[in-house]
Amino acid sequence: MSKELERKTLKIICGTPDNPVKIGSVDIECYVLENEMRVLSQRGLLRALGMSEGGHGAPRLGGLSKFNEEIPELRLLSARLASPVEFQPYRGGRTAFGYEATILADICEAVLAVRKANLLKTKFHMRFADQCEMLMRGFARVGIIALVDQATGYDKVMTKRYYEEILQRFITPDLQKWTKTFPDDFYSELFRLRQWNSVNIRKRPGIAGKITVDIIYGRLAPNVLTALMEKTERDDKGRLKTKLFQHLTPEHGHPKLREHLLSVITLMNASPNWRVFYSLLNRARPLYNATLPLMLEYPDDDIHLLSK
Secondary structure (H helix, E strand, O other), X not given: OOHHHHOOXXXXXXXXXXXXXXXXXXXXXXXXXXXXXXXXXXXXXXXXXXXXXXXXXXXXXXXXXXHOOOOHHHHHHHHHHOOOEEEOOOOOOOOEEEEEOOHHHHHHHHHHHHHHXXXXXXXXXXXXHHHHHHHHHHOOHHHHHHHHHHHHOHHHXXXXXHHHHHHXXXXXXXXXXXXXXXXXXXXXXXXXXXXXXXXXXXXXXXXXXXXXXXXXXXXXXXXXXXXXXXXXXXXXXXXXXXXXXXXXXXXXXXXXXHHHHHHHHHHHHHOOOHHHHHHHHHHHOOOOOOOOOOOOOOOHHHHHHHOO
């Protein structure tokens, strides 16, 4: 990272002073910045560790820098503590300072390494080490990221972004040309399992479409079925004007659809009846957003089969 970027004052995208990260009995203000860095406020870090401020508010390692030669990690920490991250405070005003969240674990580990080497002699240093030990019991290096995300609400942002990225991979803005996508084997097995007259698989009962939406489109990926239903136009009678698969991307959506179709047909071939097949399918590929009342208005004689 260039020095120019390091000097940039970053903006907060998640987090407020009222929602600190909680580690044991300690509360520390935390934020997620526009570059997705999770930070702990400088003052919060000081309070958590019981540390004093040096010049320009930079924390000191409680005089432990004299052990830099014995504990190399301390030398690196001193340099990091001298270069805090600048960010715009939540309510505006003067620039605030903080540190990448994982530095708390690094400080605790370094201090405990000094104690393990029997280098701590004063009561202050021993209390400092005890505080670090307490904090280490409250989180792990990876866990601190999750704690900050939860406290700031960034976990919800990440979840939303995850779903948006899925839809971008699956759903195309342009209607694709119709091509034969569902193999005859799919409908032959569907007729067999449903015990329908299989003389002509092209003459399908009305419920066949709903079942196809359930066992195929509803299990592709989160929110994909909802997006497909919203994107596909209907005629005056409420029927879909185009096939759902025509809105899937050719580079990702269609391959995933074909892959899922093959796995479903394999389960169909291995099942003696609909009840067994549907039970196996629910275990292997459960419905996404199953609480949505999308395509489950089956006739009464089918409801018990589709809920098993």
